[in-house]
Amino acid sequence: MSAFQLENVTLRFGSLAAVDSVSLSIEPGEQVAFIGPSGSGKTTLIRLLNTMRRQDEGSLSVFGENVIEFSDRRLRELRSLVATIPQHLGLVPNLTCLQNVILGKGGSRGTIRSIRDLIFPAHDDQLAVHEILDRVGIEEKLFERISNLSGGQQQRVAIARALFQEPKALLADEPVSSVDPARARDTVKLLTELSKERGFTLGVSLHHLELAREFFPRLVGMRNGKVVFDGAPESLSEEDLEALYELSDEEMMEDA
Ligand SMILES: Nc1ncnc2c1ncn2[C@@H]1O[C@H](COP(=O)(O)OP(=O)(O)OP(=O)(O)O)[C@@H](O)[C@H]1O
Ligand SMILES: [Mg+2]
Structure with a gap:
């Protein structure tokens, strides 16, 4: 059973196919980087994989289940199985690291329980969060508010929050867009480790091609909603790169 299996999946915004007839399998435990220029469909693909969006055409299964057949309850369960780190992290600035991480399980625990967990975190949760923050290197920030942390530290809290869900898959959309190169490398390394x-299973969209090549055994390259490369970084040729990133004549005209 694949973690994600897509067959001819299309998602349109008006007349634009943001994801255009994509077929792809991602196996449990695989690590995949989604690369490609701005607007190529990486974020849209991630939203299909985490079921925040439904496809217009084609079929998509997540851990063996066809998403079209999901009930709302099953969707909620699935969303805790597939953790997502959005580009802007989605942390609550006025709450502590501990509280933000505990909120990660909110979806699967129900509203009343999550409010109680937030105000009176259970001892077990505190220990678990401490252990996770230790693993991501910011254990001393347990009771610190998010607004007092650097961008790189906030990324680590977002990773911790995803880990606390004990997901079967983790999707991260441009997780390193707002930090310096050294910290970006550390974060990508941490995610793959x-x-x-x-x-x-790990799926990460990345603008940093070099990081994608260094840390991911499989790259999926998108252009205009289509997968135009799928393979190991060693097999990404100059022609592949041109097909992915080179400006078309039309785009050059727009720039002129
Ligand atoms: N909610 C939306 N409504 C209309 N069009 C959208 C919407 N979301 C995305 N699009 C369009 O779909 C296409 C793919 O967008 P998407 O955000 O998936 O690209 P991306 O590869 O993540 O780009 P970037 O690297 O800039 O994050 C773009 O042309 C974008 O303008
Ligand atoms: Mg994007």
Whole structure:
């Protein structure tokens, strides 16, 4: 059973196919980087994979289940199985790291329980969060408010929040867009190490091609909603790169 299986999946915004007839399988435990220029459909693909969006055409299964057949309840369960780190992290600035991480399980625990967990975190949760913050290197920030942390530290809290869900898959959309190159490298390295350690499937969209090549055994390259490359970084040729990133005549005209 694949973690994600797409067959001819299309999602349109008006007349634009943001994801255009994509067929793709991602196996449990695989680590995949989604690359490609701005507007190529990476974020839209991630939203299909985490079921925040439904496809217009084609079929998509997540861990063996066809998403079209999901009930709302099953969707909620699935969303805790597939953790997502959005580009802007989605942390609550006035709450502490502990509270933000605990909120990660909110979806699967129900409203009343999550409010109680937030105000009176259970001892077990506190220990678990402490252990996770330790693993991501910011254990001393347990009771610190998010607004007092640097961008790189906030990324680590967002990773911790996803880990706390004990997901079977973790999707991260441009997780390193707002930090310096050294910290970006550390974060990508951490994500791939965690995926190996804990066995979850990892899908990350990345503008940093070099980081994608260094840390991911599989790259999926998108252009205009289509997958135009799918393979190991060693097999990404100059022609592939041109097909992915080179400006078309039309785009050059727009720039002129
Ligand atoms: N909610 C929306 N409504 C209308 N069009 C959208 C919407 N979301 C995305 N699009 C369009 O779909 C296409 C793909 O967008 P998407 O955000 O998936 O690209 P991306 O590869 O993530 O780009 P970037 O690298 O800039 O984040 C773009 O042309 C975009 O303008
Ligand atoms: Mg995007």
